[in-house]
Each structure stands twice: as C-alpha cells, then as structure tokens.
Amino acid sequence: MSIQNPETQENELKIKAQSFVLPFTALNRTSLSVAGGKAANLGELTHAGLPVPPGFCVTTEAYGLVAEHANLEPILSELAVTRADDTTSLAKLAASAREKLLAAPVPTLLSQAIAQAYYALGGDESLPVAVRSSATAEDLPFASFAGQQDTYLNIVGVEAVLDAARRCWASLWTDRAVSYRASNGIDHRSVRLAIAVQRMVEAAVAGVLFTANPLTGHRRQAVIDASPGLGEAIVSGAVNPDHFVVDTATGEIIERRLGEKRLAVQALPGGGTQRVEFADRSKEACLSDVQIRDLATLGARVEAHYGTPQDTEWAIDTSGHLWLTQARPITTLFPLPDDAPKTDDLLRVYFSLSVAQGVYRPITLMGLQGFVFHLRIFWPVHHFSNYQHNASMPM
Numbered sequence: 001m002s003i004q005n006p007e008t009q010e011n012e013l014k015i016k017a018q019s020f021v022l023p024f025t026a027l028n029r030t031s032l033s034v035a036g037g038k039a040a041n042l043g044e045l046t047h048a049g050l051p052v053p054p055g056f057c058v059t060t061e062a063y064g065l066v067a068e069h070a071n072l073e074p075i076l077s078e079l080a081v082t083r084a085d086d087t088t089s090l091a092k093l094a095a096s097a098r099e100k101l102l103a104a105p106v107p108t109l110l111s112q113a114i115a116q117a118y119y120a121l122g123g124d125e126s127l128p129v130a131v132r133s134s135a136t137a138e139d140l141p142f143a144s145f146a147g148q149q150d151t152y153l154n155i156v157g158v159e160a161v162l163d164a165a166r167r168c169w170a171s172l173w174t175d176r177a178v179s180y181r182a183s184n185g186i187d188h189r190s191v192r193l194a195i196a197v198q199r200m201v202e203a204a205v206a207g208v209l210f211t212a213n214p215l216t217g218h219r220r221q222a223v224i225d226a227s228p229g230l231g232e233a234i235v236s237g238a239v240n241p242d243h244f245v246v247d248t249a250t251g252e253i254i255e256r257r258l259g260e261k262r263l264a265v266q267a268l269p270g271g272g273t274q275r276v277e278f279a280d281r282s283k284e285a286c287l288s289d290v291q292i293r294d295l296a297t298l299g300a301r302v303e304a305h306y307g308t309p310q311d312t313e314w315a316i317d318t319s320g321h322l323w324l325t326q327a328r329p330i331t332t333l334f335p336l337p338d339d340a341p342k343t344d345d346l347l348r349v350y351f352s353l354s355v356a357q358g359v360y361r362p363i364t365l366m367g368l369q370g371f372v373f374h375l376r377i378f379w380p381v382h383h384f385s386n387y388q389h390n391a392s393m394p395m
Contacts, residue, residue: 018113020058020059020061020065020109020110020113020114021056021057021058021059021113021114021116021117022034022035022057022059023054023055023056024039024042024043024046024052024054024055024056024057024196024198025043025046026043027039027040027042027043027044027046027057028040028043028044028047029041029043029044031043033136033192034060034061034194035057035059035060035134035194035196036057036060036133036134036136036193036194037134037135037136037137037328038132038133038134038135038196038326038328039057039132039134039195039196041326041327041328042055042057042196042198042326043057044305045302045324045327048301048305050301050324051321051323051324052198052323052324052325053198053199053200053201053323053325054121054198054199055121055129055197055198055199056117056120056121056196056197057134057194057195057196057197058114058194058195058197059194060136060192060193060194062110062113062194062195063169063192063193063194064192065107065110066101066104066107066110066166067101067104067192069104069105069107070097070100070101070103070104071100072097072100072101075093075096075097075100076188076189078093079093079178079188080187080188080189082182083182084179084182084183087175087179090175090178090182091175091179093178094173094174094177094178095173097170097172097173097178098170098171098173098174101166101169101170101172101173102166102167102170106162106165106166111162114158114161114162114165114197115158115161115162117197118158118161118197119158121197121199122199125156125157125158126157127156127199128154128155128199128200128267128271129154129155129156129161129197129198129199129200130151130153130154130196130197130199131151131152131155131161131165131168131195131196131197132151132152132168132195132196132197132326133149133150133151133168133171133193133195134193134194134195134196135149135172135177135191135192135193135194136190136192136193136194137181137186137190137191149168149171149172149174149177149193150167150168150171150174151168151232152164152167152168153200153230153232153265153273154200154267154271154272154273155271156270156271157271160271161197165195165197168193168195169195171193172191172192172193198325200267201315201317201323202267202317203229203230203231203267203315203316203317203318204228204316204317204318204320205226205228205229205286205287205315205316206226206227206229206230206231206313206315206316206325207225207226207227207231207234207241207313207314208225208231208234208235208311208312208313208314209222209223209224209225209295209296209298209299209311209312209313209314210222210223210224210299210309210310210311210312210330211248211299211300211302211303211309211310211311211312212303212309212330212333213245214311214330214333217333219309220247220248220249221245221247221248221254222245222248222296222300223243223244223245224243224244224245224287224292224295224296225242225243226241226242226244226286226287227241227242227259227261227264227286228264228281228286229264229266230264230265230266230273230315231313231314231325232265232273233264233265233275235313238263238275239259239260239261239262239263240259240260240261240262241259241261242257242258242285242286243255243256243257243258243259244256244257244292246292246293246295246296248296248299248300251293251296253289253292253293256285258282258283258284259282260280260281260282261278261281261282261286262277262278262279262280262281263275263276263277263278264276264278287316291316294322295314295322298314298322298324299312302324302327306327306329308329308330309329309330309333310327310328310329311327311328311329311330312324312326313325313326
C-alpha cells in the first residue's frame, strides 16, 4: 500500500474543496443528493428565470466532512435499532448528535470556501444573508420537513455565517426531525444536510402563497397570507396576517380577510432580527390588488414549471420588487382523479364509502340520500349537478 506525500494529499483536498460550495446557477431539481431539497429548488427556480435572490449552497459533501469529524457512527448504530415509538430514546440520541456536531471542528479548506463564496456574493463583510437548512429528505412530494431544520435570517459577516452553518448542520438532528424520519421509515444514515446561503431581501412585506387551496383542494385558487416585515412572522404563526384568495383563471380576488398584523419581524442593521409590536392594523391591507394579482401570476408560473401545486414563500422589497425565496410541493392535497374536469364550471365530489370515519351504523341508500341533501345545502358552490360516488357496500 502506497502512502501519499503531504503535497499530494493537500492537492487532493483542494480539488475536493471545490465540491463544498456551489452557486445556485450550478444546481437544479436533480441536485437533491448534493444540495438538499430547498437549495435544489432554488437552483431550479433560478434556471427557470424566476425572481430568486442570488446565493450559493454549502453542499452535503461539506456536511459529510464535518459529520466525519463529529464521529456520529455510534449514534447512527443505536438509531438503527430504536423503535419509532420510543420517543424518549430518540430524543436522547438526537441531543447527542447535535452536541457532537456543534463541537466538531470545521476544516480550514471548508471555512475558506464558504468565506470566498460569501465575499463573491456581496463583496465585503456587510452583506446580510439568510442561512437556510436544506436536507436531502425535505421538500419532497411524499414528505415535508418544513420547519424541522433551522433557518437564520439577516446574518452578517463570515464568522456569523460559519456559526449559522454549524447550527444548521446540528439542526438535522432536532427531536422533531429524528422522530419524523423514524415514523416515515427514512434511514438516518441516508440523510445529509446542505445549506442555502441567500441574499436577504429588505422586505417591506412578505408571506406565503399556495398555488392551490390547501383547505378545499381547489386547484384554481391561489391562497396568499401576507404581513409587513419578514415572512418569519407568518411561518412561525406569530401574527394574524392578511388573507387573500384569487381565482387564477380570472384574476378575481374572491376572498379578502384583513388580519390584525400586530407583530412584525424586522432585520436589524448589524445583523439579526427583532420582533416589533404594533396597534391593530386590520383596517388597511398590506398588499395592493395589483400586488395580489402579481403574486398569483408568479405562483402560476412556479406551478407550471413544476407541473404540480406549490407552497411558496415570497417577499416584496422596499422598492416594490417581488422575490421568490422558497418553493416546495404541497403534500397535503388529495389527488384528483384522472377524469377530473379541466375547468371549474362544474364541481364533482368524490368519496369512497369503503373508508368511513366516524360512522357507527350501516349506511343505507336513504341515509346516503340524506347525506347528499345536506351536502347540497351546506356546500358553498354554484353547481352540484354531477354528483358521483364510488361505493363499496357489502350485499
């Protein structure tokens, strides 16, 4: 067995360091294993010409290097034999993994690569960025890890970025994330975490946009929640935002409910954020009708690109420019049948009597008629002429 000399090893490390950091322009939807769900989506949206703030990804290769130094192998072995319902043991193992990652050294070549990418993004130490966790098992069509790994907003300076990156790596092992992976049968060894570092938007107003109605399943309704300041106030549930529903076929704003908007999350000049409380602001919308329709149009572009309804986060800066900061599939919508109507002029209700929740007595044909009658009264639609059902009833 040959032993490499120090110069050869150093050259190999320098070559490997090139895979530690990649710009969004080098990523797309196929980059999941390298960039995680969030960063891969940001790269895909960038390639699609959508208004994404520029940024770069600290790849899963970098996490692997840090995790190797943290010696997580004993913890992974224990997790492999721990039952999904043993939440106490899972939490203890998760805490041990976090401690090890927070204490692990960050190799010099990796820290240098992150610093170089940060300076290239903004030119100096004063650039505010968002540092977002991007795990390989998140933003997937079959599972959503939204909110289970950490995001840090308005991070300023290289040292602050490196500190936020370390905390993001550790957040792959939050109690929630570990429990969620266990309950969904996702192998802990197979999951790695990348980091998206993205220019901060100086947000005047921000929020979330669903390109389909997550409550009703309506596919041609864009649902928008908006509040002044950073979108963190809405995502965290700390504010009662303005709520709008837009018919994407016509552009009509069919629902408008103004929230109190008593709290805003704002960026601080030197880095970090603060929560500011206000008086009731429910008499004034934080978005104009033009901005609401522009958001619905942007959402339609994102959905058209992916071919499936999307859950997005957005921000409008102080100059009025609209930015898209995240997109992921909506995982909670009931799938439409293959023969579902392509227009919304007609409502069809599909249900299966073979799966009945909360039904304690046999369903008779008269009972079914009564159900349809009540549904006809209380369902707020203008058409109920083509009711269909798929009944599986014992004879």
